[in-house]
Amino acid sequence: MNQLKVISFDGKLVTDSREVAEMVGKSHDQLMRSIRTYISYLDSAKMQSENFFIDSSYKNSQNKIMPCYLLTKKGCDMVANKMTGSKGVQFTAEYVTRFEQMEQKLQQPFNLPTTYKEALLQLVEKVDENEKLQLENKELKPKASYYDLVLQNKSLLAISTIAKDYGLSGTALNKILHELGIQYKQGGTWLLYQKYAPKGYAHSRTQDYDGGTKSKLHTYWTQKGRMFIYQILKEKKGILPIIERENEQLRLVD
Secondary structure (H helix, E strand, O other), rough: OOOOOOEEEEEEEEHHHHHHEEEEEEEEHHHHHHHHHHHHHHHHHOHHHHOOEEEEEOOOOOOOOOOEEEEHHHHHHHHHHHOOHHHHHHHHHHHHHHHHHHHHHOOOOOOOOOOOHHHHHHHHHHHHHHHHHHHOOOOOOHHHHHHHHHHHOOOOOOOOHHOOOOOHHHHHHHHHHHOOOOEEEOOOEEEEEOOOOOHOOEEEEEEEEOOOOOOEEEEEEOOOHHHHHHHHHHHOOOOOOOOHHHHHHHHOOO
């Protein structure tokens, strides 16, 4: 069994779903399906699924952006709890050990150098550690940037506003969401199918016009819904936001 790699990402210790899949003897696609099921259960219970699983991506050998998850220790706990037999025991022992080692490493006190030589050695070691962390987190930076964009906005959004994230028109994005079986049109208004309606992705509001003599129902998306659109477009259509495409181009230049 290979050693599990644990890194620090956005203030959390995490490991990659690809490594977890290899350790538990599952295909990555199979583990991804299980994780999505766990996330749906957590979301329905109004628990913060990002404390267990963080949506991310990586670049495969064909240079294509593919989805993956970063698992916190809680996320590994959830995966391990579904396992029995030797693989479950071995995986539990491995991730507990690796997370503890990283925690201890981060908690180690910093010893001030007493000589010029020690100061130079500590500086070189720190530079090496920073370069290693930058390489490990390089593929995760575009995703974090889009999260930052979402976190900056707490209000409800029209579909045309979200469409601008991708360089699309509201009409084009509505059509894609319809093709994916997420929403349908009724009386000129796009509404979510019952499968998605209770999940808090969108809210419908009635607005008056013509001096209050007429009214029309409008659907607005929450920030949770905005991230849902991000995930479904990436996984089903391979469509990424402009900010991620730009960051990917910069990364290729680097």
